[in-house]
Structures are given as C-alpha cells and as structure tokens.
Amino acid sequence: MEQHIYLAAGCFWGAEHFFKQMDGVLSTEVGFANGHTDNPTYQQVYTDTTGYAETVHICFDPLRISLLFLLQMYFKAIDPTSLNQQGEDRGTRYRTGIYYTNPDDLPFIRHAMALEAARHSKPLQVEVEPLAVFYRAEDYHQNYLDVNPDGYCHLPVALFDYAREARDLETLQKAEKYRLVLNQLRALLEGETDPTACMANAAALLHDTFRFWWTGFYRVVEGELLLGPFQGPVACMHIAFGKGVCGSAWKEARTLLVPDVEQFPGHIACSAASRSEIVVPLRRGTDIVAVLDIDSQHLAHFDHADRHFLEEVAALLP
Numbered sequence: 001m002e003q004h005i006y007l008a009a010g011c012f013w014g015a016e017h018f019f020k021q022m023d024g025v026l027s028t029e030v031g032f033a034n035g036h037t038d039n040p041t042y043q044q045v046y047t048d049t050t051g052y053a054e055t056v057h058i059c060f061d062p063l064r065i066s067l068l069f070l071l072q073m074y075f076k077a078i079d080p081t082s083l084n085q086q087g088e089d090r091g092t093r094y095r096t097g098i099y100y101t102n103p104d105d106l107p108f109i110r111h112a113m114a115l116e117a118a119r120h121s122k123p124l125q126v127e128v129e130p131l132a133v134f135y136r137a138e139d140y141h142q143n144y145l146d147v148n149p150d151g152y153c154h155l156p157v158a159l160f161d162y163a164r165e166a167r168d169l170e171t172l173q174k175a176e177k178y179r180l181v182l183n184q185l186r187a188l189l190e191g192e193t194d195p196t197a198c199m200a201n202a203a204a205l206l207h208d209t210f211r212f213w214w215t216g217f218y219r220v221v222e223g224e225l226l227l228g229p230f231q232g233p234v235a236c237m238h239i240a241f242g243k244g245v246c247g248s249a250w251k252e253a254r255t256l257l258v259p260d261v262e263q264f265p266g267h268i269a270c271s272a273a274s275r276s277e278i279v280v281p282l283r284r285g286t287d288i289v290a291v292l293d294i295d296s297q298h299l300a301h302f303d304h305a306d307r308h309f310l311e312e313v314a315a316l317l318p
Contacts, residue, residue, distance in 0.1 A: 008098075026059045030054070033132075054093050189318075196219075216231060217282075275295075280292040
C-alpha cells in the first residue's frame with residue numbers, strides 16, 4: 001500500500017535527504033512543481049521566471065507513517081512563516097508548498113496546517129494546492145547528498161539524525177491492533193452466516209479494542225439506511241440515501257474519511273460529541289447491503305490506515 005505527496009521545502013537537496021531518512025517513506029525523487037513552462041531545466045527554474053518550486057515527490061506507506069505525521073515532520077524542516085526563503089536560499093523556487101494528488105488528502109492537510117498555525121504568531125506562508133504538474137529534475141540532483149555527502153545543504157545534520165530515529169508509533173501500534181482484530185474476527189465468524197450476528201460481534205470487537213465513541217452498522221432496508229447492531233450512545237434510526245456521511249458513502253459506493261464532521265456538507269449531527277468519522281460500505285456482490293460507521297470525539301482520528309483495515313473487516317462480513 002502506498003500514498004503520494006509532493007512537498008516544497010526550500011532547496012530540494014537537503015529536503016529529499018531529510019524525508020528519505022524516515023521509517024515508512026518508500027521512495028523519493030526531486031523535481032519541479034506547479035510552474036507554467038514545459039520540461040523545465042534546473043538552469044531555467046533557477047532564474048525564477050518559470051513559476052516552479054523545487055519539490056520532493058514522496059511515496060510512503062500509510063500503514064507505517066500517516067500523512068499527518070509526515071506533515072508534522074515537514075514543518076520541523078522549514079520555517080513555515082518565511083515567504084520565498086529557506087535558510088539563505090531566496091527566490092520563488094524556494095517557496096514552501098504542499099501539493100496533493102488525492103482530494104481526500106486535503107482535509108488532513110488543512111488540519112495539519114491549522115495545528116501548525118496555532119504555534120506561530122505570524123501567518124503561514126505554505127502553499128496548499130493540487131499538484132498541477134511535476135517534472136523530474138536532472139539525474140545529478142537525485143539523492144544529491146548521498147552522492148555528495150559534503151555538498152551544500154541548508155538543513156543541519158542533526159535534523160537528519162532526528163528523522164532517522166523518528167517513528168510514527170501511533171500508526172504502527174494501530175496497524176498491529178487491527179491485525180489482531182482481523183485474526184480474532186476471522187475466528188469469531190467462522191461458520192456463522194447470519195449477517196446481523198456477525199455485525200454485532202464485529203462492532204463489539206472494534207469498539208472494545210479501540211474505544212471509539214460510536215461503532216456500528218446501518219443496514220440497507222427498503223431504500224434507506226436502518227440502524228443495525230452498534231456500540232455507543234443512542235443514534236439516528238433512519239438515514240436517507242445520499243444524506244450525511246453514511247448516506248453519502250452508500251451513494252458514492254466508497255469509504256469516506258471525514259477529519260472534521262462539521263465541515264462535511266449535510267452532516268447529520270446525531271451527537272455533538274462526534275468530531276470525526278469513517279464510513280465503510282459493505283458489499284454483497286455488486287450491491288451495498290450496509291455501512292460500517294465509526295465516530296470519534298477527536299478531530300482527524302481516522303486516516304488511510306483505518307480505511308485499509310476497516311475495508312478488510314467489511315470484506316469478512318457475510
């Protein structure tokens with residue numbers, strides 16, 4: 001499993017070396033993002049007339065390192081309040097930016113930006129935009145500090161050591177818990193064909209293991225979602241097709257990750273205590289027969305690791 005993000009953090013030589021130290025980062029490459037010319041060279045980008053930013057393309061494993069953790073590490077490697085300058089490097093090519101390819105990542109990026117903004121008295125100068133275009137830089141720029149260990153870098157060596165030792169323990173521990181849950185659930189469901197009974201034990205197991213705010217199922221019954229087995233406080237009994245997060249996941253036939261439920265259009269507030277949510281459709285053949293709905297009292301509680309494992313949970317249910 002892999003995800004991709006493109007981060008501009010000043011001179012890409014040091015930035016790439018920083019990111020590639022992290023556990024969970026699978027690969028990196030440096031290049032030029034979001035400019036307005038075709039096939040730019042480094043010499044052209046250096047003139048600051050092409051609109052490109054020196055950028056690192058990062059491929060990472062979300063079961064080992066979350067996007068939120070990666071962005072928190074990113075902020076340690078930049079001055080996010082500095083416009084078009086990092087260290088002694090000046091120019092628009094050295095601006096900071098977060099460029100995404102998956103729109104589902106945007107709410108998590110905004111959450112990370114809000115957390116970082118709260119730490120500063122000055123506004124952040126970090127662009128957040130969809131990736132419009134990315135050109136790989138010339139070969140001699142790739143892994144520059146590995147090839148040239150005494151080469152120029154605006155980042156301190158201690159930062160590389162810090163990145164090398166950093167571990168997203170929350171994600172690693174969560175993944176391990178999910179693997180244990182999957183093993184337990186397979187044992188519990190062996191030989192059982194009643195969907196409601198299976199949902200009941202799945203909800204209880206997930207809720208007891210992770211202490212979620214609300215864990216349960218809505219079943220598709222006569223053209224609407226009807227409350228099924230759950231753990232937690234009382235909940236909405238009926239949800240219409242396309243309404244709220246549950247109805248939208250049913251309509252769109254895909255898992256929905258919502259870092260902040262208040263920002264979701266048409267959110268159904270069964271409880272003011274719910275802050276973030278994940279909804280996973282359950283399929284029987286090509287039909288969606290139910291959704292697994294989990295709520296948390298914390299913002300941005302669920303991520304791509306949760307989606308991966310909860311989709312495995314859903315696939316086990318009859």
